[in-house]
Amino acid sequence: MSVFASDSTQHPATAGWQREAILSLFALPFNVLMARAASVHQANFDATQVQVSTLLSIKTGGCPEDCAYCPQAARYDTGLSAHKLMSTEQVLERARAAKAAGATRFCMGAAWRSPKDREVAKVAEMIAGVKALGLETCATLGMLKDGQADALKAAGLDYYNHNLDTAPEFYGEVIHTRAFQDRLDTLEQVRAAGMKTCCGGIVGMGETRAQRAGLLQVLANMNPPPESVPINQLVQVPGTPLHGIEALDPFEFVRTVAVARIVMPRAMVRLSAGRESMSDEMQALCFLAGANSIFYGEKLLTTGNPDVERDRALFARLDLVPMPVPQEPGTAHLDLIAATGPGAACSA
Ligand code: SAM
């Protein structure tokens, strides 16, 4: 019997994805899962295109939260030096450089539990400036209170990144200072303000396969699902509670990407943290599994990322090109497409 014919792995018409169905996808023979994910990818996207975003930590460290994976939590001694919020001009300088290097989206991250209104006003100024450069904008600032998502949207924010991080039933083993429901509430505010959501999680934190399936289940059953789904591989940072735990089998990571692609066919699936330690071959498997977005530039927020030359060479080796910014009437984007492809191998 063909595994393709198995009812349990097909998209459910009405009831949403059940955990068992997602686990059945994880359990498919590796080659069959890859073929299925690649076909879903090709049916929904040009599989030669990869969206390219650059991250910047606009406010670093000193965070009051206790996320067990995070080098920016003040309570863990990770040797990180904290920095206050950057000035708008400093941020714009980095955004110009990211654009010149070929990025089409600029994502600003802050180590806040939840920003104050005056901090949101400062970030709004940065967003307006980045948008004026012709870049797509993304921010990740923690939990949002009433009115803050609207202020960010009004400044020109396209995406708000807020991750669920893991399955509801494993969440309490990783974070104690805010609840899973708090995250859903912030995502609701983001949607209500008319922004796109960037929402995913981390794998390799000691969760079970069923819990990886549980994270994808919650994401896929959102209405609508997030437009962008970052799949982070835990970056183990000395001093954080999760440092030293057993690393996840790389093929299990690839399976997670493939299942994310199948259960969220229209989402941009981002191969996020962890790329620095992945071989080119491993990344190629992730792209084949349906990943079509990366962070580009030698730093994530505080940890390393492949340098630009390595990514350009990778794109050239795999015949990948940067995804053009979607057409929006009245936005200046043609200069970016001219600078970065299609047809160019992650050129700058
Ligand atoms: N402070 C804000 C918040 O947590 O919502 C925004 C910044 S926070 C650093 C953004 C995301 O980075 C986290 O939700 C987590 O998914 C990811 N992240 C942080 N540390 C990581 C690590 N060591 N490995 C992989 N992903 C990590």
Ligand code: DTB
């Ligand atoms: C996401 O899901 N991954 C990015 C972005 N959203 C903000 C952050 C990864 C952070 C990795 C650890 C660090 O560099 O501090």
Ligand code: SF4
């Ligand atoms: Fe703070 Fe965000 Fe890090 Fe959690 S993930 S400790 S909220 S910066």
